[in-house]
Amino acid sequence: xxxxxxxxxxxxxxxxxxxxxxxxxxxxxxxxxxxxxxxxxxxxxxxxxxxxxxxxxxxxxxxxxxxxxxxxxxxxxxxxxxxxxxxxxxxxxxxxxxxxxxxxxxxxxxxxxxxxxxxxxxxxxxxxxxxx
Numbered sequence: 001x002x003x004x005x006x007x008x009x010x011x012x013x014x015x016x017x018x019x020x021x022x023x024x025x026x027x028x029x030x031x032x033x034x035x036x037x038x039x040x041x042x043x044x045x046x047x048x049x050x051x052x053x054x055x056x057x058x059x060x061x062x063x064x065x066x067x068x069x070x071x072x073x074x075x076x077x078x079x080x081x082x083x084x085x086x087x088x089x090x091x092x093x094x095x096x097x098x099x100x101x102x103x104x105x106x107x108x109x110x111x112x113x114x115x116x117x118x119x120x121x122x123x124x125x126x127x128x129x130x131x132x
Contacts, residue, residue: 004083006030007128011077017064018072029058035112036105036128037062043103043114045074045131076102080127090124102132 003009010033017025027033029051037060040046047063065073076098081087089095089106094115097104104115108125118125 005079007032007036008079008082010036011079011129014062014064014074015077018074021066021070022064024061024063026052027060027062029060032107032112032128033060039103039105039112039114040131043131074131076130076132078130080104080129087127088125089127091118091122093124094119095127095130097130098132102130105129105131 006028010027013025013027034051037046037049040062041049045065047065049060049062052059052061067073094106095104097115105128106113106115106118106125107128108118108121108123110118110121110123112128113121115127
């Protein structure tokens with residue numbers, strides 16, 4: 001069975017692992033998912049990640065991050081642009097997520113970057129998801 005929205009699947013796997021209090025989650029790899037994971041690591045939403053070569057496209061193993069009280073660092077994940085309804089924004093319309101507590105991940109001509117970085121670079125693009 002083919003997957004119509006691999007980014008939504010990626011976010012759902014992370015969300016389900018957080019609800020189940022798992023320490024790690026394995027996700028089928030792609031270039032877009034690797035870039036989103038790299039951003040999550042850099043923004044300190046996850047502990048770490050490794051790329052596992054399985055002879056096909058590979059796997060991304062994400063080590064999830066929790067507070068000392070056992071609460072997840074990631075409170076929410078939301079898919080914005082989807083295959084049936086793309087959501088594009090200009091450089092002046094880049095959204096703020098949860099009053100700048102969260103981040104928007106945007107695919108631009110400069111690559112996959114955060115909304116804050118897109119504002120600094122003065123570029124718009126397709127809003128992939130929100131994370132807070």
